[in-house]
Amino acid sequence: MSILITPGQAGDNPMLFPLLEAIAVPTGKPGWPRRKPDLLIADKGYAHDSTRVRLRRRGIKHVIPERSDQTARRASKGSRGGRPPSFDRDAYRQRNVVERAFNRLKQWRDLATRYAKRASIYQASLTIAAIMIWLR
Numbered sequence: 001m002s003i004l005i006t007p008g009q010a011g012d013n014p015m016l017f018p019l020l021e022a023i024a025v026p027t028g029k030p031g032w033p034r035r036k037p038d039l040l041i042a043d044k045g046y047a048h049d050s051t052r053v054r055l056r057r058r059g060i061k062h063v064i065p066e067r068s069d070q071t072a073r074r075a076s077k078g079s080r081g082g083r084p085p086s087f088d089r090d091a092y093r094q095r096n097v098v099e100r101a102f103n104r105l106k107q108w109r110d111l112a113t114r115y116a117k118r119a120s121i122y123q124a125s126l127t128i129a130a131i132m133i134w135l136r
Helices: 013-022 049-057 068-076 089-105 109-113 119-135
Strands: none
Touching (some): 013 049, 089 119, 109 119
């Protein structure tokens, strides 16, 4: 769907919205391609309040577990802490598909160790590996 390369040890959360913007799925009908996923499943690294607010504004349903510090902060506020965000455990179990895909990509030594010095070469290698995995 889309591949973005981050510089160095950049976090995952800042790249979420540029990645969502880069995705365009053709619908087979005339008009614009589809840009909004049916459901976004993410791990606790994306559990920021600002991320949840932006996803709600864009109308994107999401399943993101709440971090323990967020639970404690909400509990310390008592009744003013609000309700916990909704969480669909069955949908969250589907996240393992993405984790397994990353593990399959890491079987390519060049990708796992990042031997390529240029980002364009690394991205090309990643794209070729993803295509080969998809064709199997």
